[in-house]
Amino acid sequence: MLAVAHVLGLMMAFFASTFLMPLACSVILRDGMFIDFAASAAINVVVGLAIAGATRSYRRELKPRDGFLLVTLSWVLMSASAAVPLLIALPGLSFTDAYFETMSGLTTTGSTVLTGLDDLPPSINLWRHALHWFGGIGIIVLAVAILPLLGVGGMQLYRAETPGPVKDEKLTPRITETAKALWLSYSVITAIGIVALKLCGMSWFDAVCHTFSVMALGGFSTHDSSVAWFDSPAIEAVLIVLMIAASLSFARHFMALRRLTLQPYLQDSEAKAVVVLLGLSVAFVTVLLVAAGTYPSAATALRHSAFNVVSIATTTGFVSQNYETWPAFAPVWMLFLSGVVCATGSTGGGVKMFRTLLLMRQASREMKLLVHPSAVIPVRIGGQVVPDRVAQSVLAFIFLYFQTITILTFALLLTGVEFLPALSTIVASVNNMGPGIGATGPAGNYQGLTDLQTWICTVAMLLGRLEIFSVLVLFTPAFWRK
Secondary structure, rough: HHHHHHHHHHHHHHHHHHHHHHHHHHHOOOOOOHHHHHHHHHHHHHHHHHHHHHHHHOOOOHHHHHHHHHHHHHHHHHHHHHHHHHHHHHOOHHHHHHHHHHHHHHHHOOOOOOOOOHOOHHHHHHHHHHHHHHHOOHHHHHHHOHHHHHHHOOHHHHHHOOOOOOOOOOOOOOOOHHHHHHHHHHHHEEEEEHHHHHOOOOOOHHHHHHHHHHOOOOOOOOOOOOOHHHHHHHHHHHHHHHHHHOOOOHHHHHHHHOOOOHHHHHHHHHHHHEEEEEEEHHHHHHHHHHHHHOOHHHHHHHHHHHHHHHHHHHOOOOOOOOHHHHHOOOOOOHHHHHHOOOOOOOOOOOOOHHHHHHHHHHHHHHHHHHHHHOOOOOOOOOOOOOOHHHHHHHHHHHHHHHHHHHHHHHHHOOOOOOOHHHHHHHHHHHHOOOOOOHHHOOOHHHHHHOOOHHOOOOOOOOHHHHOOOOHHHHHOOOHHHH
8 A cells, every 4th residue: 555655646746747738828828827836736746755755665566456546546636636726726616626627637528517618717728628638548558658767567557547348458568668659649649630620710729628628538628618619610520530539549540650551440340330330320310300300401410410429429528519409319329329439448438349349249149059059159359259258357347337327326316316317417427428418418517516416426437437447446355455
C-alpha cells in the first residue's frame, strides 16, 4: 500500500504539468485565471512530493495487483486535484458538483452540471476539455512512459488501464515505447482534427476544445447548446469522421500511420463491425425520421440522424438536435448502441465491439453443439482462435456490467428518480456517454440532481471508465490477502 502511495505521490506531482495548458491560455487571453491555476498546480506539486518523500523508503517494483489499486486511486485523487481551479473560479459551485465535473472530464463521459458555458473564462473551458484529452488515452498510459525513468515498472499499469479484454498485445517491444506509440497516433489525429475544424469555420479556441472532446469521445462543449450552436453541416461532417476514428483501436491507427496503409483497418473485424453497425443505424433512423415527417427533407433527416446517431453510439455525447422529440425507437436504440459500438483500444466506453462479437460467436457455437455435441468448434474473431480464458472473462464482465447498471438504477430509484430517466442516466454514465433521457437528456444536463444522485452517477462513471473489474477487485478479500 505504501509503495503504491509513493508512486501516487509522484503522479500527483507530474499531474501538475497538465495545468500548463490552461495557464498559457489564461496568459494569452488575459482572463484573470492565472493565479488560480498556478495555485492549483503548486498544491499538486507540494502534496505529491510530500507523499512521495514520506513513502520513499517503501519504494519497490510494483506487483501486478498494485496496478489496479494505483489506477483506481489515481482517477479518484486526480479528479479531486482537477476540481480545485473550478472551486476557486466558480463561486457557489459545491465540491460535489466540481468533483462530478472533473470526474466526467477524466472519464470522458461529458456529463456536465454547469450552465452558461458560453460565458465561462476561456481557460476554465479549456481545462474541462483538456481533462477529456488527457483522460481519453489514460493518465496512467501517459505516466507509464515516464515512471520507468524513476525505476517503477509499467506493464501492470498498462494492463490495468488499457480498455478492453485484449491487453497483452504490444505495439512495440517495451511498454514505454507502446505508451509513446499510442500518444503519437493520438496526437497526430488531434492535430489533424484541430486544423480541419478551423477550416470549417470554428475559431482556433473552439477547434482545440472540440477536438479534445471528440478525440476522447467525451461530450464537453464551449456552448450550452453543444454543436447545435454552430449549425454547420461541414463541422458536423468533420466531427463524424473524428468520432468514428476515435471509436476504433488506436493500435490500428498507429500501425496505419507507421505503414501508411489502410490494411490494418481492413484486417480488423471490430473496425468493420463498427462501421457497418453505424451505417445501418444511421440509415434506419433516417427512414424513421422521414416517415414521421420530423424534418422537411430527407437530406436534413440524414444530416441530423448521421451526426446524433454516431455521436451517441460512439459515447461522445455531442448533440445537434433534441432527439427526444424523434420517434421513441431512435433515442432508445442510440442508448443501446452506446454500449456496444466502440472498439477495444479506443477511448470509448461500454461493453466494446470485441465482447459483442465474441458473445455472438459463442452463442452460435452453443447452438451448433446442440445439434453436433461431439464437434470441436473453436470461437474465432478475425481468423484468430479466442482462448477459453478470454471467453470466460468476457462472460464475467457482461454479468458485472448488467449487475452494475441494475444496482445503480435501483439506487437512483430510491432517491425519487422515475424509472426511464434513472435507467438511461445510469446507462449513459456507465457507458461514459453523457446525455440520458429526460432531465439529463439532450435538452438538459445533470445540474438538477441532488448531491446523493450526483455521487451515484460519479461512481457509475468511474466504474465504467475502468471497466468495472479494476475497481471491484479492490473489494475482494483475495486482493488484500498476502
